[in-house]
Amino acid sequence: MGEWTQDDLEALYVRLEKPIYNVVYRRLWNSEEAHDVVQEAFLKLWSMRRRIVPETVEPLAYRIALNVARSRLRRRRVLRFLPIEAAAPESLRDPHDLERHAMAAEDRARLREAIDTLPADARDVLLLSVFGKLTYAAIARALAIPEGTVGSRRHRALRLLREKLEEDRIERRTGSRPLAP
Amino acid sequence: MNEGPDLDRWLPELEPPPGGLTALRERLARRESRRAVARFSYSAAAVVVLALVSSLLWFAPTRDASPLAIGDDLIAIRLGLLDAPSELVSVAPDRRHKQALQRVATRDERVALYLAGSI
Structure with missing residues (x-):
């Protein structure tokens, strides 16, 4: 195993910044915080550089980023009991929300709710496969799950997302929720 | 299941805020300098303790008649x-x-x- 250098770290950052940011953003829904999580993940990766195996560093980077995002979410749940100003400073309220320009606010809210209500295990698989373009083996390694379950979780996430968004679409058109099957 | 267009619509790829690599370099440099300061502090503290122990032993009364x-x-x-x-x-x-x-x-x-x- 060769020594992992800062050049290696930077090359990996250039390659993975965008996909990891997109995955983390769909967990935190906050541009600045997602960006900070990506940075923190790479700092953690750097502190583990002596143990890094180049062949598995990519799933490891996703795994660390997801762990950091989860811990931020836990912290946020604690802070929810504080006044909003204390819990979310002005600087953390989506200053660079590019999605704002791509979708109407209502659609974004519905999409966010649909993604948030997905089971966590299925959502992570979907996000990693969509943004990370990872193989099933790499996703399994990133999430520490058996490779055989990746496909079924991805399929389940897509089905639930589709159902939820379709339900919302009908609700908006008719003004009432569709009857449960 | 044709998921391509739906997924592109539901999960559009966003650009992260600019300057990420520069910020990462700065954070790495800051962290390394903090660690260097910490390493120096630990070394200095160890030297002080060693000097203190040595001086205590040096000035302790000697007993020839052991x-x-x-x-x-x-x-x-x-x-x-x-x-x-x-x-x-x-x-x-x-x-x-x-x-x-x-x-x-x-x-x-x-x-x-x-x-x-x-x-």
């Missing part, structure tokens, strides 16, 4: 390598018929050592 040294003297006297001290020590009258005592010179005047033997 038990080992006295033991060495006794052995040397027994072997005839060292003269037995000539100074006689008084003994209580009721014990004089039983014991003779001689004071053994040691390197520490605070230590009094006597040779005792039956008469």
Whole structure:
């Protein structure tokens, strides 16, 4: 195993910044915080550089980023009991929300709710496969799950997302929720 | 299941805020300098503790008449390598018929050592 250098770290950052940011953003829904999580993940990766195996560093980077995002979410749940100003400073309220320009606010809210209500295990698989373009083996390694379950979780996430968004679409058109099957 | 267009619509790829690599380099540099300061502080603290212990040992009173040294003297006297001290020590009258005592010179005047033997 060769020594992992800062050049290696930077090359990996250039390659993975965008996909990891997109995955983390769909967990935190906050541009600045997602960006900070990506940075923190790479700092953690750097502190583990002596143990890094180049062949598995990519799933490891996703795994660390997801762990950091989860811990931020836990912290946020604690802070929810504080006044909003204390819990979310002005600087953390989506200053660079590019999605704002791509979708109407209502659609974004519905999409966010649909993604948030997905089971966590299925959502992570979907996000990693969509943004990370990872193989099933790499996703399994990133999430520490058996490779055989990746496909079924991805399929389940897509089905639930589709159902939820379709339900919302009908609700908006008719003004009432569709009857449960 | 044709998921492509739906997924592109639901999960559009967003651009992260600019300057990520520069920010990462700065954070790495900051972290390394913090670690260097911490390493220096630990080393300095270790040197101070070492100096303190050394100075305490340096200024501690020395004892030449260690038990080992006295033991060495006794052995040397027994072997005839060292003269037995000539100074006689008084003994209580009721014990004089039983014991003779001689004071053994040691390197520490605070230590009094006597040779005792039956008469």
